[in-house]
Each structure stands twice: as C-alpha cells, then as structure tokens.
Amino acid sequence: MSSILEPGITFINKELKGKNIDRIDRRLKNLKDIFFDKxxxxxxxxxxxxxxxxxxxxxxxxxxxxxxYGITYIHPGTVGNEYFMTKGHFHKIRNRGEFYCTLQGEGMLILMDENRNTWAEKMYPGSIHYIKGNTAHRTANTGNTILSFSAFWPSDAGHDYATISEQGFSKILVQRQGKPELISR
Ligand code: S6P
Ligand code: ZN
Known part of the structure; x- marks a missing residue:
C-alpha cells in the first residue's frame, strides 16, 4: 500500500493504536461499472x-x-473526460448521515436523493459537508494533486453499492474547457 496513507491518522487513544484499521485501494479494474466512457x-x-x-x-x-472514521485519497486523473471518482453508495440503513471534511486538493461531492435528483458541492481544504440520510454520495478529484478528505459515519450505516453500480447517478461530472461540469447522462 502506498506510503501516502502513513501520515493519515494520529491516534490519541493509545490503547486503540493500530487496531481495527482497514486499508483498501480501488483500481480501474474494480471500477468498470462506474465510468461512462468504456x-x-x-x-x-x-x-x-x-x-x-x-x-x-x-x-x-x-x-x-x-x-x-476514514480518510479517502483520490488520485488525479480522468477516464475520457470524466474525473477519477469513488464508486459511490447509499447507506444500507438509508437514513444514516455522514460528515466529510476536505483535507487537501480540489474536488466535487456528488449527491443524489432517492428520486434521483443529483447535485454537487465544491470540495476544498477546510470545506465541511453534511451528507443527509437517504442521499447517495460520490467524490471526484477535479484537481492536479491528490484529493483527500476525512469521513465520519454511524457504525450501523452499512453500504449499498449495488444500487449505484446498477443504476448509476443521474448526472456525471466531466471536464469541459478545463472546468468541472455536472451533466445529465
Ligand atoms: C463511508 C464513506 C467513505 C467512502 C470512501 C470510498 O461511508 O462514505 O469512507 O467509503 O470515500 O467511497 P466508496 O463509495 O467506494 O465507499
Ligand atoms: Zn458513506
């Protein structure tokens, strides 16, 4: 695993140090469903x-x-003109919310309610985003450097990836004339 993760967490609670930490990476081969330009x-x-x-x-x-608690690091890049982004999910218990706090880089938080209305919030260092329950969420890196953000969510929330992998979001975030634009699919 990449060394960029190393400075991610400073444990104040020493008895918990190093325990119950999960590190994953997601590669293009794991994300075939989500990008528009096959x-x-x-x-x-x-x-x-x-x-x-x-x-x-x-x-x-x-x-x-x-x-x-988790930190996500999205690398810069595009597939076609669509920015590198996360799979995106609803929480399995739909009404569970979440906080995102941007640490570094530039990005967009893409949100979609259960009626498939999709909108986006700009992410920049220090931006704090409250994700209401019943709202699917995905993040995209719109800059040239790593986008990182911390997330805080309830332990019983769970993740529903299937709905997004099957139906996608109703809008996609693409680069147009060097700028991010949320467009209908
Ligand atoms: C968990 C939280 C984040 C994401 C992470 C990766 O509820 O929203 O930690 O898991 O940003 O995104 P995804 O959609 O692959 O889980
Ligand atoms: Zn979540």
Missing part, C-alpha cells in the same frame, strides 16, 4: 489506482451507537 477505459492500464481508503473501526460493524 472505450477510454479499455485503453487504460486496469491496475491504475484511482483511490485509496484508510478506515478506522473502533466497534463492530452493524452495531448501533458507534462511529467510524
């Missing part, structure tokens, strides 16, 4: 790392009352 995708190296996530689980999954 022709561009096929020409790229499937091993390209699009994003990495370091998550901290101080309590069991699916247990009510705890909180989880």
């Amino acid at each position: 022709t561009a995708l096929e020409k790229m190296d499937p091993e390209t790392v699009v994003y990495e996530v370091e998550s901290y689980f101080p309590v069991e999954h699916d247990i009510e009352g705890g909180l989880f």
Whole structure:
C-alpha cells in the first residue's frame, strides 16, 4: 500500500493504536461499472489506482451507537473526460448521515436523493459537508494533486453499492474547457 496513507491518522487513544484499521485501494479494474466512457477505459492500464481508503473501526460493524472514521485519497486523473471518482453508495440503513471534511486538493461531492435528483458541492481544504440520510454520495478529484478528505459515519450505516453500480447517478461530472461540469447522462 502506498506510503501516502502513513501520515493519515494520529491516534490519541493509545490503547486503540493500530487496531481495527482497514486499508483498501480501488483500481480501474474494480471500477468498470462506474465510468461512462468504456472505450477510454479499455485503453487504460486496469491496475491504475484511482483511490485509496484508510478506515478506522473502533466497534463492530452493524452495531448501533458507534462511529467510524476514514480518510479517502483520490488520485488525479480522468477516464475520457470524466474525473477519477469513488464508486459511490447509499447507506444500507438509508437514513444514516455522514460528515466529510476536505483535507487537501480540489474536488466535487456528488449527491443524489432517492428520486434521483443529483447535485454537487465544491470540495476544498477546510470545506465541511453534511451528507443527509437517504442521499447517495460520490467524490471526484477535479484537481492536479491528490484529493483527500476525512469521513465520519454511524457504525450501523452499512453500504449499498449495488444500487449505484446498477443504476448509476443521474448526472456525471466531466471536464469541459478545463472546468468541472455536472451533466445529465
Ligand atoms: C463511508 C464513506 C467513505 C467512502 C470512501 C470510498 O461511508 O462514505 O469512507 O467509503 O470515500 O467511497 P466508496 O463509495 O467506494 O465507499
Ligand atoms: Zn458513506
């Protein structure tokens, strides 16, 4: 795993240091469903790392009352003219919310309600985003450097990836004349 994750978390609670940490990466080969331009995708190296996530689980999954913490690092890049982005998900328990706080870089938080209305919020260092329950969320790196943000969510929220992998968001975020634009598919 890349060394960019190393400075991610400073544990204040020493007894928890190093425990229950999950590190994953998502490569183009894991993200075939989500990018719009399949022709561009096929020409790229499937091993390209699009994003990495370091998550901290101080309590069991699916247990009510705890909180989880994670940092996501999205690399800069595009597939065709669509920015590198996360899979995106609803929470399995739909009404569970989440906070995102941008640490570094530039990006967009793409949000979609259950009626498939989609909108986006600009992410920049220090920006704080409250993601209401019942709202799918995905992040895209619109800059030339790594976009990183921290996330805080309830331990029983769970993740529903299938709905997004099957139906997508109703809008996609593309680069047009060097700028991000959210357009209908
Ligand atoms: C978890 C939270 C984030 C994402 C991460 C990767 O609820 O929203 O930690 O898991 O940004 O995105 P995704 O859609 O692949 O889980
Ligand atoms: Zn989430």
